[in-house]
Amino acid sequence: MAQIIDGKAIAADIRREVAAEVAALSSTHNAVPGLAVVIVGSRKDSQTYVNMKRKACAEVGIRSVDVDLPEDISEAALVAEVHRLNADPAVHGILVQLPLPKHINEEKILTEISIEKDVDGFHPLNIGKLAMKGREPLFVPCTPKGCMELLSRSGVTVKGKRAVVVGRSNIVGLPVSLLLLKADATVSIVHSRTPDPESIVREADIVIAAAGQAMMVSKGTGSSQALRLSMLGRTRSMTLPGSLGTGLLVMWILER
Numbered sequence: 337m338a339q340i341i342d343g344k345a346i347a348a349d350i351r352r353e354v355a356a357e358v359a360a361l362s363s364t365h366n367a368v369p370g371l372a373v374v375i376v377g378s379r380k381d382s383q384t385y386v387n388m389k390r391k392a393c394a395e396v397g398i399r400s401v402d403v404d405l406p407e408d409i410s411e412a413a414l415v416a417e418v419h420r421l422n423a424d425p426a427v428h429g430i431l432v433q434l435p436l437p438k439h440i441n442e443e444k445i446l447t448e449i450s451i452e453k454d455v456d457g458f459h460p461l462n463i464g465k466l467a468m469k470g471r472e473p474l475f476v477p478c479t480p481k482g483c484m485e486l487l488s489r490s491g492v493t494v495k496g497k498r499a500v501v502v503g504r505s506n507i508v509g510l511p512v513s514l515l516l517l518k519a520d521a522t523v524s525i526v527h528s529r530t531p532d533p534e535s536i537v538r539e540a541d542i543v544i545a546a547a548g549q550a551m552m553v554s555k556g557t558g559s560s561q562a563l564r565l566s567m568l569g570r571t572r573s574m575t576l577p578g579s580l581g582t583g584l585l586v587m588w589i590l591e592r
């Protein structure tokens with residue numbers, strides 16, 4: 337039977353480590369890290385994620401700077417807000433929750449965030465450095481980074497493995513592929529235009545499914561597919577999504 341990676345336990349360990357770092361910063365430098373979490377509009381899912389981020393800040397001692405903006409804010413006013421946060425010395429990181437309303441150019445906003453405060457790692461310079469050999473971004477997108485932490489803290493060696501990523505989004509699929517490549521995996525990306533994705537997934541040692549769309553590989557995706565592989569005796573370990581998300585971000589490591 338497959339071993340389920342206990343993501344909640346690993347997250348609790350990481351939060352304890354971050355809390356200790358924050359406490360050390362505060363006692364040695366009398367400095368409290370500040371994170372601005374910006375939300376535009378009132379999408380229910382975005383509000384849930386933003387609330388989780390703000391709560392997580394409070395739990396580890398990071399000062400959360402809450403910026404809630406109306407759905408009809410103009411692009412120019414949002415840029416001005418980002419510039420204000422860039423200039424605020426008490427704000428060390430800025431997260432602008434995505435997606436933004438349709439009338440706002442997401443690329444423009446992400447480019448305006450100072451790269452030193454771009455904790456999401458979505459600024460084109462940070463993503464560009466992530467893609468380049470011998471360069472390191474200042475920050476890496478958090479869900480891909482989380483996948484890599486789950487692998488390393490579960491004792492999985494990535495070097496030399498065949499990794500298949502299902503999905504090519506800017507937020508998860510693309511950056512996790514780049515991180516796996518940097519960690520010396522041989523990486524394939526399966527997406528909506530890939531013919532016969534199942535044959536590619538079959539060859540994998542590590543599969544990260546982040547497609548945002550069901551039935552992409554074969555009947556059933558995400559957790560149901562992981563469970564099927566587990567029953568076939570090929571899954572060594574896997575993560576299963578919790579109750580909050582779409583159930584489409586799943587990772588599994590296969591037996592050869």
Ligand SMILES: Nc1nc2c(c(=O)[nH]1)N[C@@H](CN(C=O)c1ccc(C(=O)N[C@@H](CCC(=O)O)C(=O)O)cc1)CN2
Pocket residue numbers: 385386431432433434435456477478479507577578579580581582583584585586
């Ligand atoms: N500024 C940002 N905006 C958005 C990001 C982001 O990283 N930065 N990512 C998503 C929304 N999001 C966090 O904000 C997010 C959504 C879903 C998940 C995820 O892992 N979901 C799992 C279930 C996890 C669980 O319920 O425990 C799943 O769907 O299977 C992570 C992050 C868009 N906007």
